[in-house]
Amino acid sequence: MQILAVTAMxxxxxxxxxxxxxxxxxxxxxxxxxxxSVLAMSLGFxxxxxxxxxxxxxxxxxxxxxTEYQSSLSRENVAAVMNTAGIKHDARDRxxxxxxxxxxxxxxxxxxxxxxxxxxxxxxxxxxVMRPELKLVSGRMFRSGNQELLVGAAAGGQFAGLAIGNSVxxxxxxxxxxxxxxxxxxSRESELIADSQTVMSAYKLEAFNSMAVLLDTESSFTTxxxxxxxxxxxxxxxxTEPEYLASASSSVNRMLRIxxxxxxxxxxxxxxxxxxxxxxxxxxxxxxEIATLRAIGFSSSAVAAAILIEALLLALMGAGIGVxxxxxAFNGTTISTLGGALWDSQLVYSLSITPSLVVIAILLACxxxxxxxxxxxxxxxxxxxxxxxxxx
Amino acid sequence: MKFLPLVWxxxxxxxxxxxxxxxxxxxxxxxxxxxxxxNAGFAKSIADAHRDLLVTSTRVRGGGQMPxxxxxxxxxxxxxxxxxxxxYFMGSYRDPAxxxxxxxxxxxxxxxxxxxxxxxxxxxxxxxxRNTRAGLLATPALLEQFGWKVGDTxxxxxxxxxxxxxxxxxxxxxxxxxxxKEPTRAAFGIINYAYLDEYRVENRGNAEMxxxxxxxxxxxxxxxxxxxxxxxxxxxxxxxxxxxERAEFQAxxxxxxxxxxxxxxxxxxxTLAFLTGNTLRQSxxxxxxxxxxxxxxxxxxxxxxxxxxxxxxxxxxxxxxxGLALAYxxxxxxxxxxxxxxVSPSVATAGLLCAGFLAxxxxxLPAFRISRMSVAAxxxxx
Numbered sequence: 152m153q154i155l156a157v158t159a160m161x162x163x164x165x166x167x168x169x170x171x172x173x174x175x176x177x178x179x180x181x182x183x184x185x186x187x188s189v190l191a192m193s194l195g196f197x198x199x200x201x202x203x204x205x206x207x208x209x210x211x212x213x214x215x216x217x218t219e220y221q222s223s224l225s226r227e228n229v230a231a232v233m234n235t236a237g238i239k240h241d242a243r244d245r246x247x248x249x250x251x252x253x254x255x256x257x258x259x260x261x262x263x264x265x266x267x268x269x270x271x272x273x274x275x276x277x278x279x280v281m282r283p284e285l286k287l288v289s290g291r292m293f294r295s296g297n298q299e300l301l302v303g304a305a306a307g308g309q310f311a312g313l314a315i316g317n318s319v320x321x322x323x324x325x326x327x328x329x330x331x332x333x334x335x336x337x338s339r340e341s342e343l344i345a346d347s348q349t350v351m352s353a354y355k356l357e358a359f360n361s362m363a364v365l366l367d368t369e370s371s372f373t374t375x376x377x378x379x380x381x382x383x384x385x386x387x388x389x390x391t392e393p394e395y396l397a398s399a400s401s402s403v404n405r406m407l408r409i410x411x412x413x414x415x416x417x418x419x420x421x422x423x424x425x426x427x428x429x430x431x432x433x434x435x436x437x438x439x440e441i442a443t444l445r446a447i448g449f450s451s452s453a454v455a456a457a458i459l460i461e462a463l464l465l466a467l468m469g470a471g472i473g474v475x476x477x478x479x480a481f482n483g484t485t486i487s488t489l490g491g492a493l494w495d496s497q498l499v500y501s502l503s504i505t506p507s508l509v510v511i512a513i514l515l516a517c518x519x520x521x522x523x524x525x526x527x528x529x530x531x532x533x534x535x536x537x538x539x540x541x542x543x
Numbered sequence: 544m545k546f547l548p549l550v551w552x553x554x555x556x557x558x559x560x561x562x563x564x565x566x567x568x569x570x571x572x573x574x575x576x577x578x579x580x581x582n583a584g585f586a587k588s589i590a591d592a593h594r595d596l597l598v599t600s601t602r603v604r605g606g607g608q609m610p611x612x613x614x615x616x617x618x619x620x621x622x623x624x625x626x627x628x629x630x631y632f633m634g635s636y637r638d639p640a641x642x643x644x645x646x647x648x649x650x651x652x653x654x655x656x657x658x659x660x661x662x663x664x665x666x667x668x669x670x671x672x673r674n675t676r677a678g679l680l681a682t683p684a685l686l687e688q689f690g691w692k693v694g695d696t697x698x699x700x701x702x703x704x705x706x707x708x709x710x711x712x713x714x715x716x717x718x719x720x721x722x723x724k725e726p727t728r729a730a731f732g733i734i735n736y737a738y739l740d741e742y743r744v745e746n747r748g749n750a751e752m753x754x755x756x757x758x759x760x761x762x763x764x765x766x767x768x769x770x771x772x773x774x775x776x777x778x779x780x781x782x783x784x785x786x787x788e789r790a791e792f793q794a795x796x797x798x799x800x801x802x803x804x805x806x807x808x809x810x811x812x813x814t815l816a817f818l819t820g821n822t823l824r825q826s827x828x829x830x831x832x833x834x835x836x837x838x839x840x841x842x843x844x845x846x847x848x849x850x851x852x853x854x855x856x857x858x859x860x861x862x863x864x865x866g867l868a869l870a871y872x873x874x875x876x877x878x879x880x881x882x883x884x885x886v887s888p889s890v891a892t893a894g895l896l897c898a899g900f901l902a903x904x905x906x907x908l909p910a911f912r913i914s915r916m917s918v919a920a921x922x923x924x925x
Contacts, residue, residue: 174821181814185807192803223702254605262802265795268604322603323778354605414574414807421570421811425818428563432825435557486803 153449157457162464168436171429175465176472178425179519182418183473183512188481189411190511191502196407196490199500202337204393206369207239208281211362211379214386217398219253219361220493224387229362231385237375239365241280247365249275252350252358253492256319256343258310260487267487269306270342270496271321273350279332281365285339290315290330295346298326298353304333305340305499309487319343323353341491341499363392403490403498419515426523430462434527441531442539451532458528459521466520470513478504546846550853557826561858564822568862569869571815572894576870578804578811579893580884585794587885592787594760596658599753599770599783607779608749611740620769622758627654628736628750634699634712636689645685645699647732649739652680658754661723662733668718676738679714682722685730693718704744712742755783812897820905823855827909834913835921844914851913855906856899863898867891 165172211232216222224232229250238246255268276295279285293299298321302313318325326345333340347359366372376389434441441454482504490498554561599617601608611628618626630649637643648655652672656664664680672678681691691697696715704710714734722729740747757766767783774781784792827834834847867886874884913921 170821170824174818177817178814181810181817185810189803189807257603263795266792267795320603322605322607355607356605414578417570417574418811418814421567421574421815421818424563424567424570425814428560428567428818428822431559431563432822480806 153453154456154460157444157449157453158460161457161461164437165461168433171433171436172465174429175426175462175520175523176469178422178429179466179469179516180472180476182415182422182519183470183516184476184480185418186411186415186515187474187477187504187508187512188502189414190508191477191481191504192486193404193407193411194505194508195500195502196488196498197404198503199336199338199341199498200404200490201393201396203282203284203335203339204337204396206391206393207366207371208392209364209366209372209375209389210392210395211364211387211389214388216388218494219251222360224250224359224362225357226359228385228387229359231382232362232364232379232387235375235378235382237366237371237373237378239367239371241277245277247277247281248362249278249281249364250347250359250362251275252347252354252356253360254321254350254354255493255496256321258306258312258319261309261311264311267310268491268493268496269310270492271300271350272342272344272492273347274344275347278344281363282335282339284335285332286334288331288333290328293329293344293346293349296349298323298349299329299345300326301330301332301344302328303340303342303344303499304331305485306342307331309341309485309497309499313343321353338491338498341487341497403488407488419519423519423522426462426466426519427526430458430524430527431530433461434458434531438534438539442534442536445534445536446540455528455532458531459524462524462528463517463520466516466523467513470516473516474504474509474512546850546853550850550857553826553830553850553854554857556830560822560826564819565858565862567815567818568859568898569866571811572863572866572898573869573873574811574866575808575894575897576867576886576890577873577884578808579890580870580874580886581804583885583887583890587887589787589790589794592785592790593660594763594785594787595757596660596786597755597757597763597767597770597783598786598789599755599767599781600751602771602780602782607777608746608751609753609774609779609781611736611748611750613773614750614753616773617753617755617770620766622762622766623755623770624758625654625658625756627651627658627754629655629752629754630736630739630746630750632701632703632712632734632739634701634703636697636699643689645689645730645732647679647734649734649736651736652733655733655754656720658756662720663723664720665718668720671717672733672735675715675717676735677714678717678735678738680718680720680733681716682729682731683719684728685732686716686719688730691716705742706744707742760785812901816901816904819859819901823858823902823905824909827851827854827906827913831913831916831921835916835918838918839922848910848914851910852903852906855902859898859902859905860895863895867894 211224212219212222213224233246233248238248240246252273254271254273256271257266258269259265260267279287287301288304290301293301300319307313312319313328315328315330317328319328332344350356364375366375372391379385379387379389444454445451481502483501485499485501487497487499489495599609614626614628617623627650632647632649634645635643636645653669656662656669668680672680679697686692693716696713699712699714701710701712705712720733755770757763763785767785770783771781837847838844871886874886
C-alpha cells in the first residue's frame with residue numbers, strides 16, 4: 152500500500168523533472184531500436200537461409216565437399232543416385248530429383264546501382280515438382296534448349312534488369328527472362344534458374360555441382376544413405392536439406408550475429424550508464440522529499456521499491472518507443488548481402504520485427520531499468536533522515 | 544590555463560555523475576570508432592589498390608578461358624608495359640578431403656610478383672623458380688598446414704588430367720613468399736604456368752586471367768576497353784578492370800550492411816547527444832547561483848561562458864579519446880569474422896572533432912542562459 156502511494160506520488164512529479172526522465176526513456180528507446188534492428192537483420196538472414204528446408208528432401212554432394220560450389224558430380228554419379236532406393240517417384244514412375252549446376256550472373260542492385268553477383272542455377276525438369284512451395288507467378292516456364300531464365304521474386308525486387316522480356320548477358324550471348332517464380336521464404340527466391348542441360352552446354356561444363364532428391368518419406372533418408380554408402384562406384388555424401396542448410400554459409404551468418412550482439416551489448420552498457428545517471432539525479436533532486444516521507448513513517452523499503460518501479464516504468468516506455476521506431480524504419484525492408492549458394496553471390500532477405508524480438512527488447516529494457524534504479528534506490532533507502540532534512 | 548582548476552573543480556562537484564557520464568561517452572565512442580573503422584577498412588583497401596594495374600578476366604564467370612596467345616596482342620596495345628597470365632591449379636595432398644586441398648596460381652612468377660604488389664618474394668627464390676620447372680613457392684601458412692619444408696618434393700592428386708594419363712602432379716618446394724592480406728591464414732602456392740600447361744590435357748593453351756601494368760593510370764579506362772575489344776564477339780569475352788575498381792567491387796559485395804552501420808551510428812550519436820546534453824544542462828543549471836557569484840565579483844559574460852564550455856570539453860574529449868583507444872585495441876579481435884577494422888588517425892580525428900562538437904552543443908543552451916541571466920535574479924535563486 153505504501154509502495155503504491157509513494158510510486159503514485161513519484162509519477163505525478165515526473166512532469167516537473169521531464170528532462171531527466173526523458174533521458175531514461177530516450178536512452179532505452181535508442182538501445183532497443185538498434186538492438187532489434189541488428190537482431191532482425193541477423194535473424195532474417197538465418198531464417199531465409201533455412202527457409203527452404205524440408206526433412207523429406209536430401210542434398211547429394213561429392214565426397215568431402217561441404218558446399219555446393221566445392222562439389223562436382225559426374226553424369227554417371229547422377230544416374231547412379233537416381234536409381235537408388237528411398238527416392239520418391241512421380242506418377243510416371245520417374246524419380247523426383249534435380250541435378251544442378253551453380254554459376255553466377257552479374258546484376259546491378261536497384262538501391263545504389265552497384266554491381267553484384269547473384270546465383271544462376273541450372274536445374275532439372277523436376278525442380279518444381281520437388282519444390283512444390285515454389286510457384287511460377289508470371290510468364291511461362293523456360294524451354295529446354297533455349298537460353299531462357301526464370302527470376303526468383305526476391306531477386307527481381309532487389310536487382311535491376313530482371314523483368315520479363317529483359318535479357319541478361321551470360322555465356323553465349325543474351326539470355327531472356329521469361330517468367331518469375333515465388334514462394335518458400337528461402338534462398339531460392341534470390342536466384343535465377345535455367346535448364347541445366349542448356350546451361351551446361353553453353354558453359355561447356357561436364358559435371359554437375361549437386362543433386363537434390365525428394366525422399367519417399369522422411370525415414371527413407373537412412374535407406375538412401377546406406378544404399379549410397381554401399382555402392383563403391385559413387386563417391387558421394389548425402390545429407391538432409393535441413394542438415395545441409397544449417398551448415399551452409401556459416402561465415403556471413405556468424406559475422407552478422409557477432410555484429411548484432413557486440414553492438415547490442417555495447418549500446419546496452421551505454422544506456423545502463425544513462426539510466427543510472429538519471430535515476431541517480433532523480434533521487435538526488437528529491438532528497439528532502441524522500442527524507443520527509445521517511446520521517447512521517449513510510450518504510451525505507453517502500454521508498455526504494457517506488458524508485459525501482461518508476462525506473463522500470465520509464466524503461467518500458469522507452470522499450471515501447473524503440474520497438475515502434477525500429478518497426479517503422481525497418482520492418483519488411485528487403486536487403487541483400489553475401490550469403491547465396493556461391494561464396495560471392497547475394498542472398499536477398501527481409502527484416503522482420505517478430506514478437507520474440509519484441510519480448511527480448513522488453514526483457515532487456517526491464518533489466519536496464521532495474522539495474523539503473525537499483526543503486527539510487529538503495530541510496531535513498533539508506534539515507535540518514537535527519538541529515539537529509541537539513542539540506543534545505 | 545589558470546582557470547583549469549576552477550573548471551576541474553566544477554567537473555568533480557558530483558563525481559558519480561561525471562564518472563557515469565564519462566563512461567557513457569567512452570562506450571559511445573568505442574562503438575563509433577569500431578563502426579567507422581569498418582568503413583575506413585573498406586576505404587583503405589580501395590585506396591591501397593594500384594591504379595596502374597589492370598586485371599582481365601572472363602566477362603561471364605565460368606565462361607570460356609582466353610588463349611595464352613592473346614598475351615602478345617595485349618602487350619602490343621600502346622600503354623601496356625607488362626602482362627602476366629594466370630591459371631588455377633587445385634590438387635589434394637594425400638587423401639582427397641576438403642581440408643587437404645592445395646590451391647596454386649600458375650603464372651610467370653617474375654612478372655606476377657611485379658604486377659601483384661600484395662605478394663612479395665626474395666630475389667633468389669624467383670631465380671630458383673626460373674631454374675626449377677616444377678618449382679612451387681608456398682606461403683608459410685601452406686608449409687605449416689602440411690608440415691612441408693623448403694626442399695621437399697610433394698605429390699598432389701588433381702582433377703586435372705595429365706598427358707601421361709595420370710592425375711598425379713609432382714612439385715618441388717623452392718621457397719616461400721609473403722602476402723599482405725591475412726598472412727597467417729592464406730595457404731596457397733605459386734607454380735610455373737609453362738609447367739602446368741605443358742602437361743595438362745584440358746584447357747591447354749588457355750589462361751583464366753591476365754594482369755597488366757600500364758604506363759599511364761589516367762588512361763586505364765581506355766586501355767581496358769582496348770583489351771576487351773581483342774576478345775569481343777568470341778566465346779571468351781573479357782572484362783578488364785583496374786585494381787581499384789575491383790577493390791570497390793569487393794567492398795560493395797558486403798551489400799547493405801554498410802547502409803546499416805551508418806544508420807546505427809546515427810542512432811548512437813543521437814542517443815548520446817541527448818543523454819549527455821541533459822546531464823550537462825542539469826549540472827550547469829544547479830550551479831546558476833555560483834556562476835552568479837563569479838559574475839558579481841567581476842567575471843565577464845564571456846569568461847563564464849568559457850568556463851561552462853571548458854567543463855563540457857574537459858568531460859567529453861578525454862572520455863572520447865579513451866573510447867577510441869579501446870576501439871583501436873579491440874579492432875584486431877574482430878579481424879577474423881568481420882574483416883579489417885582500421886581505427887586510423889583520420890577516424891580518431893573525426894571522432895574527437897565529433898566529441899568536441901557534441902560537447903559544445905550540449906553546453907550551449909544552459910551556458911547562454913547563464914551568461915545572459917541577471918546577477919541579481921541568479922543570486923536570488925540561492
